Amino acid sequence: MASHVTSRLVLFVIFFVLVGLTALTVWVAYQDLGSWNAPVAVAIATLKAMLVIVIFMEMRFGQPLTWFAGASGVLFLLLLIGMTMADAMSRGWLGVPGK
Amino acid sequence: MDRAEKAVDYLNADYGVRSWLLTRDHKRIAILYLLSITVMFMLGSVFAVLIRLELLTPAGDVVQADTYNKLFTMHGIVMIFFFLVPSIPAVLGNFLLPLMIGARDLAFPRLNLLSWYVYMVGAAFTLWAVITGGVDTGWTFYTPYSTTASHTNVLATAVGIFITGFSSILTGVNFIVTIHTMRAPGMTWFRLPLFVWAHYATSLIMILGTPVIAITILMLGLERAFGIGIFDPALGGDPILFQHLFWFYSHPAVYIMILPSMGVVSEIITCFARRRIFGYSFIAASSLAIAVFGFLVWGHHMFTSTQSVYAAMVFSVLSFAVAVPSAVKVFNWTATLYRGSITFEAPMLFALGFIGLFTIGGLTGLFLAALGLDVHVHDTYFVVAHFHYIMVGGALMGYLGAIHFWWPKMTGRMYPEAPARISAALVFVGFNLTFFPQFILGYLGMPRRYHAYPEEFQVLNVMSTTGASILGVGYLVPLCYLIWSLWRGRVAEANPWGAAGLEWRTNSPPPTENFAATPIVEEEAYAYPLKEPEVV
Ligand SMILES: [Cu+2]
Numbered sequence: 001m002a003s004h005v006t007s008r009l010v011l012f013v014i015f016f017v018l019v020g021l022t023a024l025t026v027w028v029a030y031q032d033l034g035s036w037n038a039p040v041a042v043a044i045a046t047l048k049a050m051l052v053i054v055i056f057m058e059m060r061f062g063q064p065l066t067w068f069a070g071a072s073g074v075l076f077l078l079l080l081i082g083m084t085m086a087d088a089m090s091r092g093w094l095g096v097p098g099k
Numbered sequence: 100m101d102r103a104e105k106a107v108d109y110l111n112a113d114y115g116v117r118s119w120l121l122t123r124d125h126k127r128i129a130i131l132y133l134l135s136i137t138v139m140f141m142l143g144s145v146f147a148v149l150i151r152l153e154l155l156t157p158a159g160d161v162v163q164a165d166t167y168n169k170l171f172t173m174h175g176i177v178m179i180f181f182f183l184v185p186s187i188p189a190v191l192g193n194f195l196l197p198l199m200i201g202a203r204d205l206a207f208p209r210l211n212l213l214s215w216y217v218y219m220v221g222a223a224f225t226l227w228a229v230i231t232g233g234v235d236t237g238w239t240f241y242t243p244y245s246t247t248a249s250h251t252n253v254l255a256t257a258v259g260i261f262i263t264g265f266s267s268i269l270t271g272v273n274f275i276v277t278i279h280t281m282r283a284p285g286m287t288w289f290r291l292p293l294f295v296w297a298h299y300a301t302s303l304i305m306i307l308g309t310p311v312i313a314i315t316i317l318m319l320g321l322e323r324a325f326g327i328g329i330f331d332p333a334l335g336g337d338p339i340l341f342q343h344l345f346w347f348y349s350h351p352a353v354y355i356m357i358l359p360s361m362g363v364v365s366e367i368i369t370c371f372a373r374r375r376i377f378g379y380s381f382i383a384a385s386s387l388a389i390a391v392f393g394f395l396v397w398g399h400h401m402f403t404s405t406q407s408v409y410a411a412m413v414f415s416v417l418s419f420a421v422a423v424p425s426a427v428k429v430f431n432w433t434a435t436l437y438r439g440s441i442t443f444e445a446p447m448l449f450a451l452g453f454i455g456l457f458t459i460g461g462l463t464g465l466f467l468a469a470l471g472l473d474v475h476v477h478d479t480y481f482v483v484a485h486f487h488y489i490m491v492g493g494a495l496m497g498y499l500g501a502i503h504f505w506w507p508k509m510t511g512r513m514y515p516e517a518p519a520r521i522s523a524a525l526v527f528v529g530f531n532l533t534f535f536p537q538f539i540l541g542y543l544g545m546p547r548r549y550h551a552y553p554e555e556f557q558v559l560n561v562m563s564t565t566g567a568s569i570l571g572v573g574y575l576v577p578l579c580y581l582i583w584s585l586w587r588g589r590v591a592e593a594n595p596w597g598a599a600g601l602e603w604r605t606n607s608p609p610p611t612e613n614f615a616a617t618p619i620v621e622e623e624a625y626a627y628p629l630k631e632p633e634v635v
Contacts (some may be wrong), residue, residue: 084340
């Protein structure tokens with residue numbers, strides 16, 4: 001809690017890492033990686049989110065309940081993506097266009 | 100009571116506009132919310148009146164199609180985002196949560212005030228959109244119509260909803276932290292009133308769901324304003340993706356509206372039946388089950404879109420399953436009534452109305468969760484009737500019951516009982532006359548969202564408009580006598596209903612710090628019959 005303080009140096013380093021990753025995202029967007037386009041973009045975004053959560057939001061000092069709260073957000077995001085993809089990927093199974 | 104000996108309470112502790120606009124007292128913020136959402140409710144009702152007037156006759160005479168499209172859109176947006184979602188949590192939850200758990204305030208009083216300001220800014224954007232021409236996309240904002248075709252104020256409305264979403268999130272965070280950390284000594288988790296459990300579950304949905312609708316609305320705005328291809332197939336997007344994202348929040352949002360009402364019903368039923376609640380832990384657990392499983396069923400809104408049949412089957416089965424925890428509550432309330440010494444004060448009438456109407460709304464939801472039947476009644480008045488049974492027959496009845504039940508606590512005055520019972524009856528009769536014919540209309544094939552219809556549907560539509568008039572009177576009467584009671588109502592004692600619960604053990608209205616001394620809890624919730632009335 002209040003006893004844990006992240007040093008200014010760490011905050012600045014992480015800030016510039018995040019800016020760098022943003023630049024990387026932009027650069028990658030102009031490269032054609034075929035079917036890897038989306039996974040690479042999502043991977044960079046995930047890394048950035050983790051840095052924000054663990055360093056800036058000081059989740060690394062969090063108690064188990066705080067981790068549980070954070071994890072439930074991730075779980076529901078996976079649920080959203082998972083069930084949406086379940087639809088998108090099974091749309092062609094019937095062999096009827098649009099079904 | 101003599102003015103000189105009147106105790107200091109949260110209402111007379113301080114005077115002036117400033118003392119209200121800068122207050123951090125959860126009770127005063129609740130009153131601010133009460134005034135704001137009442138205005139929004141009246142606005143939404145005006146749209147409803149115009150809709151029902153237009154549908155009195157088959158031809159388009161009061162308004163034409165374009166205006167009608169805007170009317171039902173703005174009715175939905177105002178009623179859902181600006182009335183129903185904040186109604187019970189922001190008014191009664193705000194007021195009662197700290198009182199019920201024996202705390203002096205919410206965990207983050209400034210955040211609480213901020214949530215009201217955020218709500219007001221969001222409402223201002225939306226009102227501006229309404230005044231400068233309105234929106235016609237339906238409250239669901241389906242793409243690609245909302246991003247490419249509609250020429251109305253989609254962006255301003257979207258910004259309004261985006262902003263208001265944050266007030267929901269702030270309220271949810273505040274409630275969860277408060278319930279975790281601010282409970283009085285002895286107030287264990289399984290001694291919490293079910294109203295608190297219901298708000299805990301509601302807050303979970305607010306936190307987990309609202310960011311998704313905010314992002315979705317933001318993406319919609321980006322596509323509309325800058326042509327970024329997310330939902331538009333012409334730009335490489337997927338319109339069905341919008342429906343997924345939208346309903347991921349908007350189905351659970353139904354539970355944001357109904358769960359707090361369920362909490363209210365648990366409080367009222369036990370009080371006026373003088374009985375312990377039947378199956379306390381089942382009702383508490385079913386609130387959490389609804390909050391979690393409510394997130395797994397959103398695809399039932401998309402059976403007639405191009406969603407895959409296999410996904411639809413899964414969503415259908417899960418939708419049937421989510422009816423179970425709701426049914427658990429209804430059965431437990433019924434069992435609580437069994438052999439109770441029941442009295443029929445106005446809050447009880449509203450609560451009983453809730454149980455009946457919510458049950459009809461819930462069971463017709465199962466019709467819609469069935470894949471085959473949904474294809475027939477999708478986008479008809481059957482759907483309109485179904486969700487009004489949930490949202491008006493359920494959520495709004497609960498809200499009215501709650502306002503009556505806790506009015507003496509909030510204002511220190513009793514409402515007059517006779518007109519309150521009459522208005523409960525008017526609301527019940529008016530509601531059923533408005534919406535039951537719509538089940539039949541929908542089954543016969545009348546589609547929703549049209550300003551004109553074939554002549555064979557007129558009789559049922561006239562019935563519906565008649566019912567809406569009665570319903571309108573049923574809402575106006577309480578508005579009058581509640582305002583009247585502020586000056587002329589009988590002065591309320593601390594516990595006018597002889598109810599259990601910590602909120603009844605402090606003055607009516609409570610002092611700013613809620614309790615003179617921190618209460619210590621030594622018994623379960625709903626320990627009816629009460630031992631002896633005591634005031635801390
Ligand atoms: Cu739904």
